[in-house]
Amino acid sequence: MQLKTSTSQLREYLETKQGKTYFIAIMTLITVAVMLVFAIVPAIKSITDKIAQNEVRREYLNALTEKEKNIKELLIQEEQSQAQIQFLESSLPSKRNDEYILANIGEIAAQNNAYLFNADFSEDSVATIESDVESKKRLKQVPLTISVQGTIPSLGAFMKKMEEFPMPFVVESMIYGNKDVRSQNLPANRGDSLLVMKINYYYYEDVAE
Amino acid sequence: MVQKKGFNLLKTQVEPQTIWTKIYKWTTTTARAIMVLVELIIVVAFGFRVVVDLQFKNFNKDIAVKEEIMSVLQESETRLRSTQDRIALYEQLWRNTPYISNVYLEVSKIIPLAVEELNIQIVNGEITIRGFASTETIATIESGFKNSSLFTQTELSNIESQGNSTDSFVIKSKLNNLPMRSEVLF
Numbered sequence: 001m002q003l004k005t006s007t008s009q010l011r012e013y014l015e016t017k018q019g020k021t022y023f024i025a026i027m028t029l030i031t032v033a034v035m036l037v038f039a040i041v042p043a044i045k046s047i048t049d050k051i052a053q054n055e056v057r058r059e060y061l062n063a064l065t066e067k068e069k070n071i072k073e074l075l076i077q078e079e080q081s082q083a084q085i086q087f088l089e090s091s092l093p094s095k096r097n098d099e100y101i102l103a104n105i106g107e108i109a110a111q112n113n114a115y116l117f118n119a120d121f122s123e124d125s126v127a128t129i130e131s132d133v134e135s136k137k138r139l140k141q142v143p144l145t146i147s148v149q150g151t152i153p154s155l156g157a158f159m160k161k162m163e164e165f166p167m168p169f170v171v172e173s174m175i176y177g178n179k180d181v182r183s184q185n186l187p188a189n190r191g192d193s194l195l196v197m198k199i200n201y202y203y204y205e206d207v208a209e
Numbered sequence: 210m211v212q213k214k215g216f217n218l219l220k221t222q223v224e225p226q227t228i229w230t231k232i233y234k235w236t237t238t239t240a241r242a243i244m245v246l247v248e249l250i251i252v253v254a255f256g257f258r259v260v261v262d263l264q265f266k267n268f269n270k271d272i273a274v275k276e277e278i279m280s281v282l283q284e285s286e287t288r289l290r291s292t293q294d295r296i297a298l299y300e301q302l303w304r305n306t307p308y309i310s311n312v313y314l315e316v317s318k319i320i321p322l323a324v325e326e327l328n329i330q331i332v333n334g335e336i337t338i339r340g341f342a343s344t345e346t347i348a349t350i351e352s353g354f355k356n357s358s359l360f361t362q363t364e365l366s367n368i369e370s371q372g373n374s375t376d377s378f379v380i381k382s383k384l385n386n387l388p389m390r391s392e393v394l395f
Contacts (some may be wrong), residue, residue: 020231027232028239035247043254050261057268064275069213071282074289085292092299131301135294142359152317160310164394171309177327193327201300204295 023038030093091166092208094143096124101167101201105146112157114150115190127202145173150176150191159195172198307387308394312336313361319353321346325375334384336360341375344368354382361385 013019020199078085093100097123107115127141146160162169176195180186186194226234229261279286309331320338327340338350347368354363360382367379 016227018376020226020228023228024235024239024337026229027235028243031240031243033392035243039247041255043251043258044260047254047257047261050258050265054261054264054268056256057265061268061275064272064279066280068275068282071286075285078292087297090228090298092295092302117391129301129305131298133294133301134299135291139298152322156310156313156317159313161295162282163308163310163390168299168306169391170302170306171331173330174313175307175330176329177314177329179326179328179340197380201212204291204298206295 006060027034029031047085047142047144068070087166091168093203098142100188101142101144104165104167105169109148109150109158110163112150112161113154114148114158114195116148117186117190118145118147124203127200139202140205141170141202143198143200145196145198146171148195148197150193150195152176152193154191155193155195159197162199170202171199172200174198214326222326226318227350259347302389302391303394306390308390308392309387311388312394315357315359319357320350331384334387336382336384338380339378340370341377344376347376347380350378351380354380359385368370 008023014023033146099120101117102116104115105119122143122145124140124142126137129136129139131139139193148155150158159171163171174195178193180194180196184194312331316336316338319325320329320340320343323342323346325341327338329339330337342350347365351365353362354360361384363380363382365378367377367380369377371377
């Protein structure tokens with residue numbers, strides 16, 4: 001009964017000029033809202049989404065182009081720097097090579113009137129150097145103890161040459177003097193002093209090879 | 210034939226509009242305008258969408274080509290990265306490791322050849338010198354270490370008489386301002 005009265009009231013209200021105007025205004029608003037929600041917003045959103053996707057692709061493509069350009073430039077540099085790369089390969093080799101080290105230290109000793117009579121290579125491990133290089137775990141250090149006989153000046157010259165050698169030999173500790181030559185019954189003609197050094201040599205385990 | 214002319218002074222009788230008349234009028238005016246506007250927007254949006262779709266397709270095509278090129282360059286990239294890392298590590302080995310030959314040469318200058326049973330140890334930044342020498346020579350060695358900029362905290366930690374002209378001695382000192390290899394050699 002109450003509902004019927006309300007409906008009649010509404011109908012009567014709609015018959016008035018004000019009622020008709022409000023009704024039309026509401027219908028207009030509803031139509032505009034429906035069009036916005038179901039037509040305009042989805043259409044615009046599909047475009048903005050696609051533009052966003054395109055932007056991501058554009059950035060990726062630019063990054064790829066830049067990377068390609070850099071690699072090509074580096075390849076040219078690599079081609080022009082073969083001598084330096086060869087030098088690097090011999091100074092920081094990609095494989096452990098104890099024989100090569102032994103031959104070089106022996107040669108340095110001989111050139112400086114000293115005599116390498118013992119070399120003891122130990123197990124290698126990851127090098128303990130502070131570095132932010134990503135692949136630093138591939139840098140391996142090989143501990144090595146060498147015994148060199150000579151005079152104090154010749155052993156000094158040997159050390160100097162060894163530290164100047166392109167391959168970085170890092171001295172961990174050393175003992176030297178003229179005490180042990182006699183106690184170890186070493187030939188006196190090779191010099192009166194003995195140098196025992198714990199050093200590390202390094203190699204870079206290259207996975208690219 | 211003569212046509213009759215006249216005029217009507219009566220007010221036009223306009224029938225009051227019902228709600229349905231209003232709705233009809235609204236449908237043919239405002240609603241139509243809204244629809245036309247929406248259609249225009251949709252058509253323009255469609256045009257834009259076609260353009261961005263074409264761009265999307267072109268990007269995908271270009272990316273596929275670039276990825277193909279990059280896959281060919283992958284091996285070179287790995288090799289180049291490896292070389293770059295190796296150069297950086299090699300440089301750091303030179304820059305961050307001490308040059309110990311200077312210490313050896315300095316010690317050789319300080320300690321005279323007269324010292325017997327000489328034994329010098331350099332471990333963990335500390336140097337220990339043991340040997341047999343006269344009291345004056347030991348004093349010279351000690352002052353030599355104290356006056357050298359390469360050593361600090363020098364102390365004569367032991368001296369023992371051997372009942373003859375020589376005494377056994379132990380001098381300890383710490384390495385100071387040890388230069389890096391790159392500082393000395395470059």
